[in-house]
Amino acid sequence: MSTRHSVAVDRGALAAETDGDPQRPALLLLHAGIATRRMWDPLIPALAERFFVIRYDTRGFGESTSQAVEFSNRADAIAVLDAVGVASATLIGASRGGTIALDTALEHPSRVRALVLIGSGPGGWDGAIDPAEEAMLDAADAAEEAGEWDRLFELELELWNIGPRRSRDDVDPAFLETARALGRSNRAAFEAQGQCIPVPLDPPAIGRLTEVAVPALVLAGEHDLSFVHDQQRLLAEHLPDVTAARIEAAAHLPSVERPDAVLEVLLSWLAEHAG
Incomplete structure (x- = not known):
């Protein structure tokens, strides 16, 4: 059974929960921007059998709260680890959660044992985007700026979950x-x-990938956007100790769409790198 936590941060509170034995190696799960910590639900039973699993809603998402303030997602991640008494953890991030995980590993290397980046890219990436995909991204951005939430969520469904x-x-x-x-x-x-407003890592991760001193697993869904595949290739080429894999028949949320396939890859890799 999950234990719920409220983690105090500067002018905010992060909704978190833990599963598994606190004496086991820790995993910190960071969700995608089109989801909340609930996206990890399908993986929790299997992960909690072997690890102490921590997940939370990042500031501005889900059940977490924040006043108007500039903040660091890296500092928030460390605050969650501190709140549950964890000195270091393997960080598993999806999409923007993976960007946060990578940034945290660069800013707080002693707190990160290993990285799993799912459908994610490094901060500062400015590569080319397919024009059709860019048009879909622009439409979603416009809906968000206008506060047209129902339209935003349907556009994001089409873009990220169908592909x-x-x-x-x-x-x-x-x-x-x-x-x-x-x-x-x-x-x-x-x-x-x-x-x-999240304050980005400076300098950004895009120029610092060779500084990452921990093993990394980079995953992408077969039907994810083409630029996400470009980002995965970039990470696979430049991270010093990296394993790359593709999850078939999935788009941007493979842990939700094909959890068994993700667990098959993830558990095998964690057994070697997250002990």
């Missing part, structure tokens, strides 16, 4: 309902967050 090279008929309807619910569960936080 630009699949149709709805190609995707399990039950997964789409779960993905839709994950996105919509951020609505209250989006409406209430005001101007909580």
Whole structure:
């Protein structure tokens, strides 16, 4: 059974929970921007059998709260580890959660044992984006700026969970309902967050990948956006100790869409690198 925590941070509180034995090696899970900590639900039973599993809603998402303030996502991640008494952990991040994980490893290397980056890229990346994908991203950005939340969540569903090279008929309807619910569960936080502004790592991770001193696993879904695959290749080329894998028949949230396939790769890698 999960234990819930409220972690105090500067002018905010992070909703967190833990599973498993605190005496075991720790995993800190960081969710994607189209989800909350609930995206990890399908993986928790298997992970908690072997690890102490920590997850939380980042500031401005899910059940976490924040006043208008500049803040560091890296400092928030460390605050969560401190709150549950963990000196170091393997950080597992999806999408923006992976960017936060990588940044945290660079800023706080003594607190990170290993990295798992799922559908993620380094901060400061400015590579080319397919024009059709860019148009979809621009439409989602416009909906967010206008506060058109229902439109935003449907656009994000099409873009990230179906993907630009699949149709709805190609995707399990039950997964789409779960993905839709994950996105919509951020609505209250989006409406209430005001101007909580994350301060980026400086200098950014894009030019510092060779500084990462821990093993890394980089994963991407087969049907994710093309620039995400470009980012995965970049990470695989420049991180010093890296394993790369592709999750078939999944888009941007493989831990939700194909949890068994993710666990098959993840548990094997963690057994070697996260002990």
